[in-house]
Amino acid sequence: MTDRTTTANEGFAAVSRPNPVEADAPVTRIEGEIPRELAGTLYRNGPNQHVAPQAGVRALHFFDGDALVQAIRFEDGQAHHLGRYARTESYLRNAAENAYVVGGLSVKADRVVEPPVPGHSPNTNIVPHGGRLFAMAENMPPFEMDPETLESKGMWDYDGKMLGMSTTAHPKIDGKTGQMWIHGYQPVAPFIQLYCVEPDGSVSLAEAHDADWPSMMHDFAITENHVIFPLGSMLFDFERMMAGARFGEVLRELDRPMTFGIRRREPGSEIRWFEAPSAGYMFHPGNAYEEDGKIFMDACTYESPANLIASLDGARDAQVGTGLDAHPYLYEFDLEAGTCKETRFSDSTCEFPRIDDRLVGHKNRWGYAATAEPDDGALGFARRITKYDRQGGASVHRADVDGQWVGEPVFVPRHETAAEDEGFVLFPVFDATRDETAIEILDARAVDAEPLARCWLDTRMPFGFHGNWAGR
Ligand SMILES: [Fe+2]
Numbered sequence: 001m002t003d004r005t006t007t008a009n010e011g012f013a014a015v016s017r018p019n020p021v022e023a024d025a026p027v028t029r030i031e032g033e034i035p036r037e038l039a040g041t042l043y044r045n046g047p048n049q050h051v052a053p054q055a056g057v058r059a060l061h062f063f064d065g066d067a068l069v070q071a072i073r074f075e076d077g078q079a080h081h082l083g084r085y086a087r088t089e090s091y092l093r094n095a096a097e098n099a100y101v102v103g104g105l106s107v108k109a110d111r112v113v114e115p116p117v118p119g120h121s122p123n124t125n126i127v128p129h130g131g132r133l134f135a136m137a138e139n140m141p142p143f144e145m146d147p148e149t150l151e152s153k154g155m156w157d158y159d160g161k162m163l164g165m166s167t168t169a170h171p172k173i174d175g176k177t178g179q180m181w182i183h184g185y186q187p188v189a190p191f192i193q194l195y196c197v198e199p200d201g202s203v204s205l206a207e208a209h210d211a212d213w214p215s216m217m218h219d220f221a222i223t224e225n226h227v228i229f230p231l232g233s234m235l236f237d238f239e240r241m242m243a244g245a246r247f248g249e250v251l252r253e254l255d256r257p258m259t260f261g262i263r264r265r266e267p268g269s270e271i272r273w274f275e276a277p278s279a280g281y282m283f284h285p286g287n288a289y290e291e292d293g294k295i296f297m298d299a300c301t302y303e304s305p306a307n308l309i310a311s312l313d314g315a316r317d318a319q320v321g322t323g324l325d326a327h328p329y330l331y332e333f334d335l336e337a338g339t340c341k342e343t344r345f346s347d348s349t350c351e352f353p354r355i356d357d358r359l360v361g362h363k364n365r366w367g368y369a370a371t372a373e374p375d376d377g378a379l380g381f382a383r384r385i386t387k388y389d390r391q392g393g394a395s396v397h398r399a400d401v402d403g404q405w406v407g408e409p410v411f412v413p414r415h416e417t418a419a420e421d422e423g424f425v426l427f428p429v430f431d432a433t434r435d436e437t438a439i440e441i442l443d444a445r446a447v448d449a450e451p452l453a454r455c456w457l458d459t460r461m462p463f464g465f466h467g468n469w470a471g472r
Contacts, residue, residue: 015405015430015463018057018065020050023459027072027079032453034441035424037414038074040471041147042426042439044407045069045126045135046464050085053100053107061247064104066091067123067135067143069150070461072439075472079439079455084150086135086143088120105247120155124169125466129180130199133470136169138185138218147470161206164193169466170219170284171197175358179204181227181265185217187238192217192229192261209271211261214238216251216281221288221297222265222361228288228297228333229261229271232281234305248313253306255279260340262295262333274333274340281305282326286353289363295333298367298390300326300350301342325349328369328388346395347374351382352408352466356420365390366421366444368409371397385409385427387447396448403433407463411444412471421445428463429454437461 047065049057057065067086072079085091090102093113102119103109122135122143134142134156141162144153158167164184171182178199185192191214196205211229214236221228235252237245258280261271281302288297302308302325311324328350332341350369366389370382385398385406398406407428414423425442437460441453 012062013058014432014435015407016047016062017462018048018050018052019460019462020048020066020068021083021459022068022085023070023081023083023457023461025081025458027081027455027457029456029458030079030453031456032441032451034074034077034079034453034455035414036077038412038424038441039076040074040412040469042072042074042410042412042467042469043069043126043128043133044072044428044461044464044467045123046462047121047123048085048462048464050091051094051098051100054110055107059107061105061107063123063247064106065121065123066094067121067137069126069135069145071150072455072457081457081459082150083459083461084145084152086122086145087152088122088143088155090117090120093117122169123464125468127171127173127180127468128470129171129173129197130178130201132201136167136171138168139166141167158195158197158203158206161195161203162193163206163208164190167193167195168218168220172220172222172360173357174222175356175360175362181222183217183220183227183229185214185236187214187236187241189214191215194227194263196265205267207267209261209263211271212259212273213254213256215254218283219285221285223288223290223295224361225264225290226288226295227263227265228285228295230282230285230299231259231261232305233258233279234281234309246313248309251309251312253309258282258301260331260333262335272338274338276331276340276342278303278342279305281308282329284351284353286367286369287355287360287364289361291363293334293336295335297331297333298353298388299329299331300353300369301329301344302326324351325374326351328353348372348386349374350386354409354411356411356413356423357469358413359420364420368411368425368444368447370406370408370427382406385425385442385447387421387425387444398442398447401429401431403431405430405432405463406440408466410467410469412469424452426469428461430463435460437463
């Protein structure tokens with residue numbers, strides 16, 4: 001059934017509507033031509049509840065749902081779509097009972113089972129590293145899956161070195177060293193944890209830090225020598241959480257500017273705190289790098305934590321509200337002076353900022369994000385893809401297509417030694433008039449031109465959140 005988008009909330013419901021089908025089929029409907037150089041896998045992940053609660057899937061918070069990991073493989077101008085659920089304990093228990101017996105952020109379990117099963121849905125990101133593949137969400141350890149078959153392997157506890165309750169879904173893999181840095185946060189002290197996973201999978205650093213307050217800290221950033229923890233102007237209220245409060249009640253606005261904890265990557269380093277001029281919150285930095293004794297970081301920043309919290313609370317029944325409106329910001333940290341400057345560089349809203357992953361932690365010029373004009377009603381999920389120039393050049397947009405929504409862009413270099421924007425931008429497109437999903441491929445040097453290819457998937461893929469590329 002076609003679910004036409006007449007309002008942003010209806011559009012949001014349409015792109016995030018579950019489709020609990022594990023695809024395994026060649027992609028046969030291709031508009032244009034898939035570039036022959038594209039050899040590898042685009043992994044994507046997102047909530048996709050397989051057993052609906054009695055209240056219905058639209059009652060679920062949009063962060064909630066089993067993780068249905070998708071792998072779209074490209075080779076010789078062809079594509080194949082594979083989808084497999086992460087078979088966590090909670091997924092298996094719901095399947096065995098054929099009932100919603102493990103509750104989530106906004107819907108409690110339909111009935112109680114003993115012993116209780118923790119709600120583990122690694123539905124936020126899917127990250128290849130060192131020949132392994134990890135499905136991730138910020139309320140649990142990484143969940144390992146087979147990179148080829150997507151078979152579930154189970155949770156990984158950093159070889160017994162985990163210090164906190166969980167780690168996040170946003171590791172940063174240094175494009176030059178191959179080290180995977182990842183942080184965790186929790187509402188009890190010490191609030192922050194940091195790990196470094198070497199390319200061979202060994203854990204070379206596991207350290208904990210305290211902070212002035214516990215904040216939801218969805219993502220972080222690295223540079224060549226430093227790690228940056230963004231402490232948002234919101235409090236993660238442990239007591240409310242333990243009392244079973246709704247997600248939007250667990251978060252509370254805090255009358256403090258955004259504050260950034262910066263430490264060196266060497267073991268045993270202490271955090272220095274840098275206060276920004278304004279309050280705010282960020283889910284996602286784009287990239288950070290060092291130059292002339294300074295750290296430069298771009299991010300998508302929410303200027304009103306109160307509006308954001310209200311939107312996150314109202315996300316049930318796909319009512320995303322109006323608070324999901326981050327703007328692109330640049331932050332400049334002077335390591336000598338201990339200061340932080342901030343600059344908002346566009347009135348457009350943005351989310352899901354990405355770069356050429358070979359430059360994570362190092363100086364980059366180009367960035368890509370899913371964006372919307374302030375008045376186009378997109379409310380935090382996007383109409384278009386924008387390519388930014390950190391050297392101040394004009395932004396370039398993929399043209400809007402009526403009835404289409406776009407998700408997080410992933411850059412893929414044309415070959416190993418290609419220049420920074422010499423390659424392709426891959427992202428999901430949902431077409432409401434067709435009720436179908438495609439993977440679109442743009443030339444990164446011509447994102448405003450017609451796509452090189454649009455690959456329509458026979459199994460509709462709810463957008464979910466994040467994805468990554470693994471070359472062959
Ligand atoms: Fe994220």
